[in-house]
Every structure is written in structure tokens, then in C-alpha cells.
Amino acid sequence: MEGISQFCSLVRQRRFDDVTLGFLQSLLVAKDVKSSSEIRSGLRLFLRSESPLILREFADQSIDRVLVVLEFLVQATALMSDIEEIISPILPRSSSR
16 A cells, blocks of 8 residues: 555654654545555554654654654554554553553
8 A cells, every 4th residue: 555655654764743644644534444444454553563663763862852753653643543552562561460
């Protein structure tokens, strides 16, 4: 899917801005349920694998930059209504689990 590839490319270029979020939003407006499900699934897989890499890459940046990155990731996952599933791999595990 070309749209997913373009979004992935923007994220890999570290374009954490409103343009990239707008592009994501346009991808999520699918013409049918099957397309929408496939698009969301592809985007979830990408963000699930890319988020930890992004956070590690920006860990030593200024707090302002880290917050921009976190805000982007939260907004992107919120658009897909899957925040908990996406960020769970990067959250510390509770000892009670």
C-alpha cells in the first residue's frame, strides 16, 4: 500500500509534525471497512516496531525534543485508537505481572 509506505518514510525521516499527522489522518479515511482494517493493521505494526527505536534514538535529546516526539507518537496512535497496544512494549513491566 503506497500510502502506508509514504507515512513510514516520513516517520523514518523523523518528520514528527502536523503534516505527517495530517497524512496519517487522510490514510485512515478508507473507502471501505476492509481497506480501513488493512491500513490500520499495517500502521499499527509499523508503529509498534518503530516506536522503541525512535524513543531510544531521542533519549539523549533535550526534554523539549523528546516531548515533541512523544506527542507525535501519542497523537498518531490516538488517531488509530490503539494507544495502549502501541506503547505497551516500551513501558516498564510491573513486578505484579
